[in-house]
Amino acid sequence: MSKAPAELKYVETHEWLRLEADGSVTIGITDHAQELLGDVVYVELPAVGSVLAKDAQAGVVESVKAASDVYAPIAGEVVAINDELVGAPETVNADPYGAAWFFRIKPADASVLDGLMSADDYLGQIGA
Amino acid sequence: MSTQTTPLNATHRESGAKMVDFAGWDMPIHYGSQLKEHETVRADAGMFDVSHMTVIDVAGEDATAYLQKLIANDVARLGFDGKALYSGMLNEAGGVIDDLIVYRVDTWGYRVVVNAATRDKDLAWMQQVASSFKVELQERAELAMIAVQGPNSIAKACKVIHEEWESTVKALKPFQGIALQGGWFIARTGYTGEDGLEIMLPADEAALFWKALAHAGIAPIGLAARDTLRLEAGMNLYGHDMNESISPLSAGMGWTIAWEPADRDFIGRKALEAQKAAGVAQVQVGLVFEGKGVLREGMRVVTENGDGVITSGTFSPTLKQSIAIARIPAGSSGQVSVDVRGKLEPARIVKMPFVRNGKAVFA
Numbered sequence: 001m002s003k004a005p006a007e008l009k010y011v012e013t014h015e016w017l018r019l020e021a022d023g024s025v026t027i028g029i030t031d032h033a034q035e036l037l038g039d040v041v042y043v044e045l046p047a048v049g050s051v052l053a054k055d056a057q058a059g060v061v062e063s064v065k066a067a068s069d070v071y072a073p074i075a076g077e078v079v080a081i082n083d084e085l086v087g088a089p090e091t092v093n094a095d096p097y098g099a100a101w102f103f104r105i106k107p108a109d110a111s112v113l114d115g116l117m118s119a120d121d122y123l124g125q126i127g128a
Numbered sequence: 129m130s131t132q133t134t135p136l137n138a139t140h141r142e143s144g145a146k147m148v149d150f151a152g153w154d155m156p157i158h159y160g161s162q163l164k165e166h167e168t169v170r171a172d173a174g175m176f177d178v179s180h181m182t183v184i185d186v187a188g189e190d191a192t193a194y195l196q197k198l199i200a201n202d203v204a205r206l207g208f209d210g211k212a213l214y215s216g217m218l219n220e221a222g223g224v225i226d227d228l229i230v231y232r233v234d235t236w237g238y239r240v241v242v243n244a245a246t247r248d249k250d251l252a253w254m255q256q257v258a259s260s261f262k263v264e265l266q267e268r269a270e271l272a273m274i275a276v277q278g279p280n281s282i283a284k285a286c287k288v289i290h291e292e293w294e295s296t297v298k299a300l301k302p303f304q305g306i307a308l309q310g311g312w313f314i315a316r317t318g319y320t321g322e323d324g325l326e327i328m329l330p331a332d333e334a335a336l337f338w339k340a341l342a343h344a345g346i347a348p349i350g351l352a353a354r355d356t357l358r359l360e361a362g363m364n365l366y367g368h369d370m371n372e373s374i375s376p377l378s379a380g381m382g383w384t385i386a387w388e389p390a391d392r393d394f395i396g397r398k399a400l401e402a403q404k405a406a407g408v409a410q411v412q413v414g415l416v417f418e419g420k421g422v423l424r425e426g427m428r429v430v431t432e433n434g435d436g437v438i439t440s441g442t443f444s445p446t447l448k449q450s451i452a453i454a455r456i457p458a459g460s461s462g463q464v465s466v467d468v469r470g471k472l473e474p475a476r477i478v479k480m481p482f483v484r485n486g487k488a489v490f491a
Contacts, residue, residue, distance in 0.1 A: 038352065039163040041443040042422055062422045064162055064443050065352060067469075090163075 002032035002126060005097055009113050010122035011073040013055075016097065023110055024079055028101040029061060029070060029092065032126050037063035040092040045081040045103055052078060052105065059102055061092060074112045076105035134179035135272045135331040139338055143348055151245035153180040155351055162352035166445040169320055169357055170486045173281035174349035175341050179272040180244040183328060184254065188263035191237035195230060198257050200376060200394055202386035206232035212303045212317055215384050216376045217242075217250070218396030222403060223372035224379065226250050227364060229317060231305045237263075239305075239313065241273075243366050257395070271311065272334035276346055277324035277357075279486060282316075285325055288340040289314070297325070319354065321361025321484045356442050359451065362414060362480030368425060369412070369439040369453050375403055378455055380412035380480070410436065411458045414480035414490060417450035419466065419473025428467040429475070433457035438466065446483045453480070 004010065009017040014033035018026045034040065044060040052058055052072035059070035081103045085091055091100040107113075117125070131154045140147065145156035156177065158165060168174045186195060195203045201215030211232050217225045226246045231239040242250045251267065258265055276285045286294045296306060297314055305315025305326075313328040329337060342348065355365070362380075364370055370379035377385075377400060385400065386392070415438070417423050423441030436456025444451045452475070456464065465472040478490040 038158065039161055041163075042420075044420060060421065062443070064356060064422075064445070067422060067424065093161075 002030070002035060002123070003097075004030060004032075004119040004123050006119045008097065008119060009116040010119065011071075011116055012125065013071050013073070015071060015073050017073055017113060017116065019110060019113055020104070024104045024106050025074060025076070025110070025113065026101050026104050027058075027073065028096060030122070031096045033068070034093050034096045037061065037066060037068060037092075039064050040089045043085050043089045043092065043102070045083075045086065046072075046078045048078055048081055050078050052076065061089075070102060072105060073116065074105060074107050076107040078103050079106045080104040132180070134177055135334040136177045136179060136338055139335050140177065140348070145348070145350060148351070150180070150351060153244060155180060156348070158350035158352045159348050162350060162356065163445050165347065165349040165353035166356050168347045169278045169322060169349055169353065170446055170483070171279070173276060173278040173284045173346045174353070175281075175338070175346045176275040176277070176349050176354055177272075177338070178275050178326070179331070179334065181273055182242045182244060182247040182250065183268040183271050183273070184240045184242065184251070185233075185236060185238070185266045185268060186240060186263055187237040187266070188261070190261035190263050194258060194261040194263045195238060196392055197261070197394055198254065199228070199230065200385045200396060200400075202392060203230060203232065203238065205386065206230075208232070208304075209234040210300075210305045210307075210315070212305055212315060216370075216381050217253070218376065218394070218400075219372060220395060220399065222375050222396040222399030224366070224370040224374060224376055224381070225253055225372060227366055227370070227381070231315060233305075233307050235307055245367060268328075270331055271328045272331045273326060273328045274334065274338060274341070275318055275324060275326045276341060277318045277320040277322045277349075279323060281322070281324040281346060284344045284346050285327070285341060287344045288337070300325075319361070319363060320357040321363070321481055322357075322486065356445055359440050359442050359453065360444050360446055360481065360483035362453070362482060364453070365440055374455070375400065375408070377403055377408045378410040378412060380453075408458055410455050412439075412453060412455055413460070414478045414482060415452040415454050415464070415466070415475040416447075416478050416482070416490065417452065417466070417473070417475045419468060419475065420471075421468045421473065422450045423452035423466060423468075423475070429454050429456050430465040430467065430472060431456050431460040433460050436460075444482060446486070447488055451482050
């Protein structure tokens with residue numbers, strides 16, 4: 001049974017987003033996504049300072065069985081990445097909404113989160 | 129065609145297995161973590177439900193002559209009762225119809241085990257070839273098959289098999305099996321690069337025996353770990369590393385072709401001889417990845433002699449890096465590049481296997 005915390009926003013490509021106090025947005029992949037992938041063995045993150053368009057490829061997550069792109073659900077500049085994840089990709093399976101965040105984006109306008117899916121919408125979409 | 133189930137289907141579901149369709153069979157892909165399952169087999173003992181595989185007994189006065197025609201390896205090499213042989217079953221063009229294990233069983237002749245995904249075409253081909261021999265083929269669909277694999281697997285399994293069989297099973301040599309009472313057949317074979325047994329038994333005894341093995345400390349292992357284990361062991365998977373359009377000489381199966389005696393006219397022999405005379409253009413190699421990401425089936429391999437392709441690729445849980453089986457132009461050695469989604473990444477050609485008996489062994 002996939003989990004989706006109510007305080008986060010979600011997109012169809014199975015990333016979650018969290019608005020931080022400083023206006024940046026933390027992004028990771030959902031519990032459902034890590035379940036589909038299975039044991040994660042490789043993570044590639046964007047460069048800090050890179051500017052991503054909405055839906056641009058931002059990284060890669062690979063499990064033993066499959067490779068999947070990670071997308072930027074909103075446009076903005078990458079202000080932080082989770083370097084520890086590269087050395088410990090299995091964290092994606094253990095703690096997808098916590099220690100396994102991928103990167104942080106500074107959006108031009110935080111209101112871009114308003115149109116994204118709620119936890120209930122997302123769980124409905126994945127049939128959970 | 130409706131989905132088929134093995135006699136252990138309910139047992140897998142009770143154990144929390146994630147089930148997937150495999151060649152029309154509802155099979156466990158993992159029981160939680162394929163990485164943990166992989167490590168369990170390398171370090172201790174694991175068990176696999178391989179009841180979907182097809183068991184065919186060959187009897188009759190021409191059984192030996194028939195198999196000497198049907199497969200590229202030579203059953204005359206089976207020097208004693210129970211001895212097993214790995215072989216390709218080829219078409220006239222020298223392509224691989226399937227790979228198989230054949231056991232010599234003096235009670236009736238031979239036992240052949242072929243892949244589940246190729247069952248129908250294998251049986252049709254075997255029947256067709258059989259029409260010119262005095263043989264009887266009997267599929268043994270009523271048998272289940274459980275593989276126990278890992279350094280502690282034989283000792284643990286021996287705690288729960290019939291007491292009077294224990295010394296017999298412990299005395300089995302690698303690649304030797306034995307037909308036992310009640311329809312049981314136990315062989316020291318497997319598909320992981322570890323010591324272990326493959327146990328065929330009546331379907332209605334399978335669930336109870338599986339639970340007894342679990343009680344003896346043998347963990348259930350899914351198909352996902354089976355794939356990473358066999359790849360580390362440098363073992364081919366039919367339909368990926370070879371198929372009907374690929375020669376065994378280009379699929380690392382040269383060692384399974386018995387060229388002597390020269391007058392044994394096995395199916396595919398003429399085609400293979402012509403290939404050998406002309407020079408084999410592509411060969412199978414192992415690759416150890418030194419770039420970013422994970423090698424996958426279908427990726428292009430760039431060598432100094434032209435392009436090749438990865439036929440099986442994965443992350444190796446034992447080596448903690450990506451490895452692959454590839455088919456590349458002959459004469460390549462050393463470094464190659466792999467096209468990983470548009471980026472050329474470095475890989476090194478190695479001699480397989482990658483892992484044997486829990487240790488890295490590639491060179």
